Amino acid sequence: MSNKSIHPTTTPGLDTHRRSLVQRAAAVSASVAAPGLLLGGASQALAQTAGGWPSRPIRIIHPWAPGGGGDIVARLLAPKMQTDLGVPVVVENRPGAGGNIGAQLAARQPPDGYTIMTTAGAFAIAPSLFKTLGYNPVTDFVPVTKMAIAPLLVLVRADSPLKTMADLVALAKRDPKGVSFASFGTGSPSHLIGESINRQAGITMTHVPYSAGNASTDLQSGQVTLAILDALSQTPLVKAGRLRALALNGSNRLPSLPDVPTLTESGLPFDLVGWHAMFAPAGTPREIVERLNRIVNQIIATPEVKTRIFDLALFPVQPPTTPDQWGSMFRADVQAWGELVRSAGVTPT
Template sequence: MLTRRHLVGLAVIAAPAILSSRARAADWPAKPVRIVVPFTPGGSTDITARLVGNRLQEVWGQTVVVENKPGAGGNIAADLVAHSEADGYTVFIVGPGMATNPFLYPSLSYDPVNDFAPVTMLITQPNLMCVPNSSPATSVQAFIAHCNANRGKVTYASSGNGTTLHLSGELFKRLARVEMTHIPYRGGAPAINDLIPGRVDVIFDNMPSILSHVQAGHVRALAVTTKQRVALVPEIPTLDESGVPGFDVFSWFGFFVPAKTPPEVIAKINADTNAALVHPPVKTRFEQLGASPKGSTPAELAAFLKSETDKWGPVIRDARIKLEN
């Protein structure tokens, strides 16, 4: 039976741990923090990491380094973070790959559920279906006709195997009943570089990555991939209204850290990141790029990740997509 003396004793024992926990959060960060990006510089994942990272650097008074680790659909970066020290100094910016890679790859060197702790949702963003200016297609239906007239010859680019750009292309093939060949790149930027001169025929790219190229007249946007039109580009129709019913895809990014990172450190990263997302210059820039800053609790991000897993799992299984690391 616990007596008053026992309870007082337990409180005395626990007090240093509580104070140590608070001190650890107050002192963090005491050295540079790195944000690991699973794709090449210039893509939307990289853009998001740098926008948020620059603001966090100002708030924390510590250097925030964006470290690009592309390859294997994000698995190289995920493995690096999963096996990093769980102290908050390594942060992983990740998107749909966290939900899709377990279905895409037969064996992973990390556990997406148990090796990571969710921190906060960063942004959501639509994709744009874009073709080179040299393309004969000026609408979605014209592109479908082009595919049917050139069976086996039409290609679509993506930022890597298993990305939403890849899965968007596969979903388009299924819903529009066309044939296209997938050309994966190590990031969105090199994919766009080949789209502009017409080395590939189409891309379903994240709006922050490709919108500037649309606005500059480098490529032509045929549709947005979300169910509703996007306020930033209201003149661009949706795929759903363009004759591909049921097409509704968007990208998202969130912060995760290695599992067993101290809860008080996660709470600090969460609070400071959520504040960074509503910081006027950051918020305005994201909106200019067609992205919606979000912010969330760790629990909300965990629930969202489960919903994404439930959505994409059947799509990948039905399409029989299997990839090698």
């Protein structure tokens, strides 16, 4: 972590690479075959499993606590998947260690289609943050589909004199040591966005990492100048007049906050954005992966589910991705986020 980082006493606790970075990473990763997608040397037993699948309940491991955007999306999908597949589909939350406990558990399950995982964009950053994961996100999983896009908001108090990102940059240049930003933690997407703003604008905002959920509370009480937090939890506070959103990352404005510009529109582009997606253990038969992909994509495309996802301050993925498309995108994300982590000076732990 940069020596500009401090930790709040009340809480335990990128020069952006433009779209060309992601495109370059995608070009490299596209030449690598997606692990686990093909039956290849899979056993005859797995082939038979694919033919009779499903014949018993399916478990969706979600490596995050209940109530977050990914958890809600998984629980939107589960009953509709159950209707399509004819067997119970149960969401099981296994939070801890930044999503690593649940991901490690999912990676160790038999690749028979009866355990799948939904997770968030931090899954792509984990290899760059941790020396030992107990799993490899690229080789131990097969991508199924990308379900939703999850932007982050750059937020200040509603009574802040800052109305735009230009105002923020001007303040930070006038008072180089007086501006601080809260994030979800060192190496998190919100931290990397803040460091990107620093580099692009030539400013030195102080990073205040939080590992708990009270960054927003500290922002409202004035302990930090701004916070970069998820749109799902913070949009109600913006609408209630308690916070002001200056910008969001990604390519599009949120329908729920149509007056909030993107960072790109604000002259500080940050095209990488979080997501919620589905994976299966590597070696899961291709037939099962493709069937899951079709079913989940069809559910997300229904007006009911699309509306619900928009209501969560998320974007349903449109058009839907195939397993191969999502695999290429995911590997590009792993590489692109990794470069941003290193450029921010974050040391793996």
